[in-house]
Amino acid sequence: MKIILRIRRYNPEAGVEPFYRDYEVEVEPSQRVLDAILFVKQRLDPTLAVRKSCAHGVCGSDAMRINGVERLACKTLVKDVARSDGDAVVLEPLRSMPVERDLMVSQEAFFAKYRSVSPFLIPAGAVSEKERPQSPRQRARFDEPTKCILCSACYSACPVLADKNPSFTGPAALVQAARFVFDSRDKGISERLDVLDAANGAWACENHFDCTRVCPRGIKVTKAINETKRAITAFKGGGHQAV
Amino acid sequence: MTHPAIASSNVAVHEVDSVVVGAGGAGLYAALECSRGGTTAVVSKLHPLRSHTGAAQGGIGAALGNVEEDKPEWHAFDTVKGGDYLVDQNAAFVLAEEAVNAVYELENWGLPFNRTPDGKIDQRRFGGHTRNFGEAPVRRSCYAADRTGHMILQTLYQQCIKNGVVFYNEFHLVDVLLENGECSGVVALELSTGALHVIRAGAVLIATGGFGRMFGTTSNAHANTGDGPAVLARRGVPLEDMEFFQFHPTGIAGMGILITEAVRGEGGVLRNRKGERFMDRYAPKLLDLAPRDMIARAIVSEIRAGNGILGTGAPDDYVYLDATHLGKAVVEAKVPDIADFCRTYLNIDPASAPIPVQPTAHYAMGGIPTDLHGRVVKDGSGAVYEGLYAVGECACVSVHGANRLGTNSLVDLVVFGRRAGRHIADFVKHTDLPRLPSGAADPARARLAALYAGSGKESAADLRDRMRGLMMDKVGIYRTGEAMSEAVGELGELRRRFRDVRASDASSRYNTEPLEALELANLLDLSLVTAVCALNRAESRGGHSREDFPERNDKLFLHHTLARLEGHAVKLGTRPVDVSRFAPKARTY
Numbered sequence: 001m002k003i004i005l006r007i008r009r010y011n012p013e014a015g016v017e018p019f020y021r022d023y024e025v026e027v028e029p030s031q032r033v034l035d036a037i038l039f040v041k042q043r044l045d046p047t048l049a050v051r052k053s054c055a056h057g058v059c060g061s062d063a064m065r066i067n068g069v070e071r072l073a074c075k076t077l078v079k080d081v082a083r084s085d086g087d088a089v090v091l092e093p094l095r096s097m098p099v100e101r102d103l104m105v106s107q108e109a110f111f112a113k114y115r116s117v118s119p120f121l122i123p124a125g126a127v128s129e130k131e132r133p134q135s136p137r138q139r140a141r142f143d144e145p146t147k148c149i150l151c152s153a154c155y156s157a158c159p160v161l162a163d164k165n166p167s168f169t170g171p172a173a174l175v176q177a178a179r180f181v182f183d184s185r186d187k188g189i190s191e192r193l194d195v196l197d198a199a200n201g202a203w204a205c206e207n208h209f210d211c212t213r214v215c216p217r218g219i220k221v222t223k224a225i226n227e228t229k230r231a232i233t234a235f236k237g238g239g240h241q242a243v
Numbered sequence: 244m245t246h247p248a249i250a251s252s253n254v255a256v257h258e259v260d261s262v263v264v265g266a267g268g269a270g271l272y273a274a275l276e277c278s279r280g281g282t283t284a285v286v287s288k289l290h291p292l293r294s295h296t297g298a299a300q301g302g303i304g305a306a307l308g309n310v311e312e313d314k315p316e317w318h319a320f321d322t323v324k325g326g327d328y329l330v331d332q333n334a335a336f337v338l339a340e341e342a343v344n345a346v347y348e349l350e351n352w353g354l355p356f357n358r359t360p361d362g363k364i365d366q367r368r369f370g371g372h373t374r375n376f377g378e379a380p381v382r383r384s385c386y387a388a389d390r391t392g393h394m395i396l397q398t399l400y401q402q403c404i405k406n407g408v409v410f411y412n413e414f415h416l417v418d419v420l421l422e423n424g425e426c427s428g429v430v431a432l433e434l435s436t437g438a439l440h441v442i443r444a445g446a447v448l449i450a451t452g453g454f455g456r457m458f459g460t461t462s463n464a465h466a467n468t469g470d471g472p473a474v475l476a477r478r479g480v481p482l483e484d485m486e487f488f489q490f491h492p493t494g495i496a497g498m499g500i501l502i503t504e505a506v507r508g509e510g511g512v513l514r515n516r517k518g519e520r521f522m523d524r525y526a527p528k529l530l531d532l533a534p535r536d537m538i539a540r541a542i543v544s545e546i547r548a549g550n551g552i553l554g555t556g557a558p559d560d561y562v563y564l565d566a567t568h569l570g571k572a573v574v575e576a577k578v579p580d581i582a583d584f585c586r587t588y589l590n591i592d593p594a595s596a597p598i599p600v601q602p603t604a605h606y607a608m609g610g611i612p613t614d615l616h617g618r619v620v621k622d623g624s625g626a627v628y629e630g631l632y633a634v635g636e637c638a639c640v641s642v643h644g645a646n647r648l649g650t651n652s653l654v655d656l657v658v659f660g661r662r663a664g665r666h667i668a669d670f671v672k673h674t675d676l677p678r679l680p681s682g683a684a685d686p687a688r689a690r691l692a693a694l695y696a697g698s699g700k701e702s703a704a705d706l707r708d709r710m711r712g713l714m715m716d717k718v719g720i721y722r723t724g725e726a727m728s729e730a731v732g733e734l735g736e737l738r739r740r741f742r743d744v745r746a747s748d749a750s751s752r753y754n755t756e757p758l759e760a761l762e763l764a765n766l767l768d769l770s771l772v773t774a775v776c777a778l779n780r781a782e783s784r785g786g787h788s789r790e791d792f793p794e795r796n797d798k799l800f801l802h803h804t805l806a807r808l809e810g811h812a813v814k815l816g817t818r819p820v821d822v823s824r825f826a827p828k829a830r831t832y
Contacts (some may be wrong), residue, residue, distance in 0.1 A: 013752045030588075042704040046756040047748045051293075053464040056500045056584065058393065059293040075587055100435065101753040107290065120401035121353030130307075131350040133362035139355060146355050146387070146394065150292055185353065218583070 002026055003078060004088040005036055007048065011101045018099075021045075022088070029079035033089065034062055037073055037103075049102040057216060060151030064103050065092040070153035070214040094156035096166065110152050113169050116195050117177040122187045138184040145179035145224055147217040148172065154211035154221050160204055168204040169195065171211035171221045178224040181231055189235040197232045205229075244749045246757065247437040249692045254684045255440045259284045259409075260671040262429055262444040264416050264471060266291035268392070268656035269635025269663075270450035271399035273617075274408050276664025277448070281671045284442060285408060286431050288415045288466065288758075291400050295452055295464040296656065299392020300503035300580065302384030303349075303657070304372060304650035305342035309363040310382045315339040317374060318383060320825060322651060325371040325534045326608075326644020327785035327795065328827035329484065329803065329820055336824065337615055338642045338651070338658050345657040346385050354398040356387050367577075368508040371534040371648040371832070380532050384650045389503050389578040395653060414440065415758050416470045417687040419447060419631075420680060421478045424621070426631040427677035430687040432758065437751035439684045445671040446630045448663055449475065449611060449619075453636040455488075456762075457770045458604035459715035462494055462501035471637045472611050473765035476772065480619060480628070481805040483639040483818065484609035485769070486776035489647055489786045490720050492538035494603025495588055496561035502581055502600055504649040506593075507531040509577050511566035513542070514597065515550035521562075529832040536646040536786040537832065539602040543720050552599060558716075563597035570594060602720055608647055608786065609776075610639040612805065612818065617663025623805060623818045630677065632667060634659045641803065644820075645785020694757050697745035703760050706737050706744065710763075710770055713737075718774050723790050727778040734771045735811055741767060768808060775813040776804050797827055 005025055010018035023040045034052055041048045050073075051061040057075035064073055067081050067090050081089050097105035123132075154171040155161060161168050177196055180186045189196065196202050202225055211221035260281025263274045270285060277283040285291070306313040318339035323330045350356055350364060357365040366382040374381040387394040403410075413434040420427045420441075428443040454469025455461040476482055492513075493502040507513075512531050515521050525541040526533035533541075542562050545551060551560030566574060571594040574582050578593075585593045611633035612620040617640075618627040634640075635656050642655055717730035741764055746757040782796035783789045803818040 011750065011752065013750055041755075042707075042759075043702075046746075047750070047754075049753045049755060053289055053293045053466045054295065054298050055465060056298070056498075057587065058298050058390075058580070059289075059295070059464065061289070061293045077588070104753050111290075115404055118405075120405040123351075127351050130347045131356075131364050134358050135362050136358045136360065139358045142355070143388075146397075147390070149297070149393070180353075183353070183355070 001029055002085050003036065003082045004086065005040060006088045006090045007102065008092040009102050010099050027078050029077065031078050032074050033066060033076045033078060033081065034073040036078060037091070049104045051104055058149060060149035063094060063151040063153045065094060065156065070094065070157045072151060072216045075216050094152055096156055096158070096161040097152065107152065110155055110172070113173040114150065114176055116169065117173050118192055119176045119180070121180060121183070121185060122191045124185055124187050132185045134184055142179055142182040144219050145175045147219055148175045148179070149217060151216060153214045153216055157210040157214040159208050159210060160206055165200065165204055167200045169201050171225065174202055174225045174228060175219060175221055178228050181228055189231050193232070193235070196228060197236070202228045202232060246691060246695060246749045247751045248432055248439045249688055249695060255438065257284065257440060257442045258676060259442065259444050261446040261448065261667050262286060262442045263448045263450060264429060265450035265452060265635070266410065267294035267296035267450065267452050267635060268395050268399060268653065269660035270448070271403055272657050272660030273448050273450060273634060273664035273667070275399065275402055275406060276661055277667045278406060278408050280668025283408060284411055286411045286414045286416065286429065286442065288413060290412050291410065292396060294396055295467055297393045297396040298464065298501065299653055300389040300501060301369060301505035301508065302367065302386035302391045302650045303346060303395070303653040304369065304383045304648070305346040305385055305654065306339060306383060307343060307346065307364060307366060307385065309359055310366050313374065313381055313383055315343060317376060317381070318342070318372070320376050321372050322642060322648055323644070323825050324377065324830060325648040326646055327830055328801065328822065329641070329644030329784060331641050331821040332824040333821050334615060334640050334642045338654055341658045342654045345661060349395065349398055349657065352398050352402050354387065354394050356385055367505065368532060369649040370504050370507070370532045371529070372650070380529065384508065386505065389505055389580045392653060395657070415761070416451065416474060417690060417761065419474050419478055420683055421480070421628065421631065422680050425629055425677055427679050430684050434753055434758070437754055439687055441679065441683050443676060443679050445674050445676055446632060446667040448617065448632040448634065448667060449637055450633070450635045450660070451637045453607045454766060454769050455604045455607070457710060457714050457766045457773070459711040460494065460499040461604040462491055462499055463604065468762035468765050469637065469769045470762065470765050471633065473768045475611055476768055476808040479807065481612060481622065481807045481816070482609060482772055483612035483803050483805055484641060485773045485806055486780050486804060487608035487645050487786050488604060488773065489535055489606040489608060490539040490602040491605035492535055492542055492602050493564050493600040495584065496599040496601045497559065498588060499603040500584055500588060501603065501605065502564060502598060503578065506564060506566050506578055506581060509573060510569050511564055513538070514563045514565050515545045516552050516554055517550065521545050521550070526832040533832045534646055534648060539720055540788060542602055561599045561601040564600045565597040566593045567595055567597060606647055606652060607636055608639070608643040608645065610637045613638050613640050615640065615662065616666040617659055618666070623816050630670070630674070632663045634663045645787060691757060694744070694746040694760050695749065698743045699745035701740045701743040703744045703763050706741060707763050710734065710737055710767060714770055718777055721788050721790050722777055724778060727774055730774045731771070731778055734767065734774055738767050738771060738811065772806050772808055772813050776806050776815070779815055780804065801827065
């Protein structure tokens with residue numbers, strides 16, 4: 001089928017305001033949107049800037065807004081976003097992140113927030129045996145957040161970040177925090193309290209659920225944040241950390 | 244307008260004790276170790292978390308013996324036999340023995356392995372891994388659902404953050420400064436500015452991963468273009484065993500997306516259009532858990548015999564990977580990402596419908612020759628370059644020989660990434676920073692300038708498509724001398740035609756056009772070397788199957804190939820293979 005890729009172009013170096021450009025592409029409905037983008041890049045317009053790598057939804061490079069919704073271009077099929085010949089598919093860079101060029105955004109602030117939650121194991125104790133024992137149930141407790149590929153789809157979809165509070169730590173970093181907070185091998189909340197229990201931390205989340213809706217890994221992001229809020233309350237209440 | 248890398252001869256020079264190029268599992272593990280010995284910079288064309296290690300699914304093999312008896316010696320034997328006796332056997336023992344400790348180290352750093360009921364790391368079956376030298380399948384693969392590579396990448400990156408490792412993200416390798424056998428650093432292009440940077444270092448480690456993008460159907464990421472081995476080959480470093488490229492038997496038909504062997508490890512079976520479990524005719528003992536080369540050939544044989552699902556016998560036919568008898572609970576618990584891929588790309592649920600699969604180009608067994616510390620080897624004598632290292636898929640140590648076993652890629656990354664990193668940490672303490680050659684960035688600048696000076700008669704996209712088609716059709720699973728001779732001729736032609744490719748976008752910021760052209764040039768160089776090596780090896784061994792020479796020939800070919808790229812020619816030599824532990828035997832399963 002024939003579709004129109006309507007791509008938001010912007011290169012600050014060129015000194016022109018952002019604009020939309022249409023590219024007509026012949027595609028199979030079962031092809032990935034990324035395939036169509038790369039056809040444009042390789043055959044029609046080499047100046048188009050886009051990140052890509054794995055092409056099957058696991059590396060997180062090609063998150064963008066497709067028809068206004070955050071998705072991975074390699075995990076979105078043409079038929080998911082275009083019905084019939086001549087349909088336009090609008091491609092825009094993620095929100096809440098400065099555009100570097102076309103579909104590429106700056107990830108600096110995003111990854112600075114990621115680093116702020118100490119996204120590494122803070123061991124609860126020394127290793128006494130070869131592996132730290134963990135029951136299947138304890139392991140299952142933090143399975144969801146381990147799926148996160150830091151693609152920033154949630155970050156772009158978050159209305160708090162976009163409209164109210166650009167300093168909000170953001171859903172992705174909070175998911176990464178939850179990955180350790182609920183790991184039985186980690187010290188959990190105590191070492192991360194300053195960041196999580198702050199105005200820009202977990203409490204800034206207003207339960208809009210947009211993060212959960214767009215997560216290409218199917219992570220219940222909002223739920224993870226709410227569980228983190230409860231863990232903070234329990235910790236501060238002097239009780240044991242909720243796990 | 245002129246591209247900044249060409250316009251300016253002012254080049255930023257950075258000085259570090261060691262520089263690691265590539266931030267997948269091998270590079271990150273090495274960087275952690277290097278940084279204990281001195282200042283370390285990691286140069287990567289992707290953000291580290293986008294590296295292709297993250298796409299590895301099924302597991303990491305280590306003889307922990309957590310669920311049944313296992314021994315590193317058995318793992319080493321399986322590795323040697325799986326590699327059709329082209330594995331260096333002492334290296335295989337290092338791999339198997341150090342895997343155990345490396346897995347515990349990863350766990351101690353927080354890697355969320357699946358667990359046994361008593362809280363240990365859980366293990367499952369994988370192709371070619373057996374108990375007691377081939378008796379029966381053994382549970383050796385330590386796993387985290389079907390995203391083990393993702394977890395390894397995340398865990399290693401987390402540790403790098405914790406330890407303050409310095410990253411140069413989205414810096415693209417253009418040159419390695421290697422003159423008169425001495426390595427003094429690398430030259431890289433910064434994506435955000437278009438500027439060249441020279442990184443002067445006491446030790447350079449190349450960990451740029453695989454190069455499966457040379458093939459039309461591949462499980463590999465767009466980034467897997469063999470930048471490290473290609474740059475070194477142009478600098479006169481030999482490449483080892485390039486004729487051995489693994490086709491994974493189960494890629495999603497028509498797309499090449501990997502469907503992990505763990506589906507079969509958990510009990511999935513391959514079936515042809517008659518519903519037959521055809522592997523019982525090809526590998527009666529290990530069946531669907533035979534090594535990958537054998538299963539890939541079996542699938543092609545079934546398709547050629549008209550037993551593919553379409554029954555056309557054409558290369559686009561496929562077979563079924565049937566996991567329906569496992570039930571939804573097992574599928575969702577043990578291979579959830581596979582279920583997700585099937586829903587996304589095929590609109591099926593693997594718990595209720597079989598998965599259409601065909602082989603997909605997956606893994607380079609060959610690469611930059613190294614010793615057990617990752618030091619790059621110069622020639623057949625085993626002499627090494629001072630200060631130059633390589634690890635991971637881009638390297639050839641050689642623990643995979645003619646065919647890699649499933650899970651051993653991740654083992655290779657952590658075991659040899661760690662070894663090389665430790666060696667570097669020690670090495671840089673006892674060495675001064677080497678002197679940079681004068682005009683260090685000049686060759687890199689000239690390479691870019693040539694891209695902008697091309698006539699524009701040729702399109703990179705055409706050459707890329709042709710290369711990938713050629714490699715798939717003529718240097719693929721089954722090979723003949725005739726087809727490969729044609730491929731060698733045409734690949735030479737494509738390399739010449741590349742000089743007429745022109746980069747047209749000279750802007751500075753985030754300009755990927757010249758970088759993609761450089762990647763294509765790298766793939767063209769490696770394709771030529773691969774085809775020449777494959778044509779030369781007149782026998783069948785592991786992943787290299789010659790229809791005109793169907794038998795293994797130990798008398799003539801029990802040695803590694805060393806290939807040197809010299810202009811348009813590829814010069815071949817050999818390197819002895821270490822067979823000190825297990826005498827080569829017929830390889831049956």
